[in-house]
Amino acid sequence: MTKVGYSDAVNDALERLDDLGYERGIQGDLANHGPMGAEALAALGHGDKVASWVEVYRTAMPHHDPPSPRFALDAADESSWRSALGSFDRAGDWEQLMARELAEAPWQTVLARWWPRLLPGMLAGFTHGTIRTAHAVRSLAAVPEPSPLQLTELARALGYWAARFTRLPGKPRLGGQQGVTSAVAALPRLRGEVPVTPPVAAKRLQTLDTMPGYLEGLEELAPGDAQWLLSEMTSEFAGVYVAHDEIFAVPMVHTVTLPAAVRLVLPYLPAEQHTASVEAVWQVHLAFLLAFTRDRRGEADMIRAATDADLPSFDELSARSVEHGDEHVIKFTEACLRENLLRPDRRFAAAAFAALQRIESSREAHAQTTLSTMATSRSATASTGSARPV
Incomplete structure (x- = not known):
């Protein structure tokens, strides 16, 4: 088997995952783990297995469509973007904003600008906004010249964090006496x-x-x-x-x-x-x-x-x-x-x-998803009298 390097594996995975939205599942509240899992797999030194892993991941659970932009956010107008923090219906607007920012400045500059603004909402997407951002940053830092796919992934990671921004009560402060x-x-x-x-x-x-x-x-x-x-x-x-x-x-x-x-x-x-x-x-x-x-x-x-x-x-x-x-x-x-x-x-x-x-394996999860789909199909057929493909 041909050895696939880290950056090649990551970029191939991002291309394969490009059409997936931010979240997955019927309830729509489970984060898309594809880019994070693929990057971690490549970081473990298994770049040759990333492509096949991605294809299995795509079929394990249905993902939502990528969000569409609605109304442009203005990075220079704090009242524009701050009011949209935590508004998931603005996810497409957030991604578009981050993409514009990354087109106009180095990714390190954009990261340093938005990181402190998003920190108070770190719980976003059950912390996946922050974690997805970190995986994107590691892939960018590994190459002398980032690819468009890598920059898009950082835009999506930061955009997801902003759209799911969740503020916890109280303000933490390192001022105590305990380890x-x-x-x-x-x-x-x-x-x-x-x-x-x-x-x-x-x-x-x-x-x-x-x-x-x-x-x-x-x-x-x-x-x-x-x-x-x-x-x-x-x-x-x-x-x-x-x-x-x-x-x-x-x-x-x-x-x-x-x-x-x-x-x-x-x-x-x-x-x-x-x-x-x-x-x-x-x-x-x-x-x-x-x-x-x-x-x-x-x-x-x-x-x-x-x-x-x-x-x-x-x-x-x-x-x-x-x-x-x-x-x-x-x-x-x-x-x-x-x-x-x-x-x-x-x-x-x-x-x-x-x-x-x-934690159940991906094979077990895939089998469970298939059984659930079949059960849903049978239930729908029984109630409507029409056949549905599984």
Whole structure:
């Protein structure tokens, strides 16, 4: 098989995914993971498998059409664009605005201009606005001259972040006395049903400012070097992920992939934006903990447990993630591998291994989608008396 390099694999994937909208699924609230998963797969060194992965991904779940622009947004008029933050019906307008910005200035300049404006809405698309932006930035930084496809992908990533902009209550500030581990341990957890269902989690996210410990927690974290704090967050929340096998397998993945994604972007941002970036990540982490967990479980024992565990090597975990095929598993494994290389911690391997076991594979998901489609078709045929193709 011909070896496909990183940039060639990414550009081929972006071309294959170009006709897909920002979201997928019948409810329309699941982010398009295609560009992120393909880029992560290429970053793992499996560029030769990206094209086939993309084709499987496209058929796993129906995607919405790309959004069409409605009314042009004016980047020079703050009242124009600020009023459109969080308006998903303006997604096409946001993409068009970002494309114009990128046509007029280097991508680094556009990124540094819009990153601080979008930071307060980091929860956008369940953090996928930020994460998709980071994957786009890594692909751009890897080449001396970006392709039109890569620039379009950054425009879409930033546009999606702006269109799904979601502000959390309170303002985070690195002014406390605690490190990440002690701040996590000090956060009260709410009793409730197990597992926490997505509707329950959504309600909790809407009432965070009434939950004990949340507003106080926003100011508990001690100041420090941004890179160090991101490492503290990724390793701590890798352990949190392993500890909570009672909750849905996917949501807490983002407590590792989000800070790992922000780390990818920091080198291309002015130094004065670094602290605010870490503060925004911390706020999202508090929100996830209160929305999805009800107690600490085995969080405090994760370092020892991961150290004592017989875990596969990262080479094997990487290969298994490719075979597994799920976009969350691929992205999570790549993030854990990258973070472990920067600051080795057995919790990263434990978390990647846990995700492989807990999240259904792309083949299983595809089979389930096919069965659901067939069931829907049979139901429609029974109710209307007409045949529909499956």
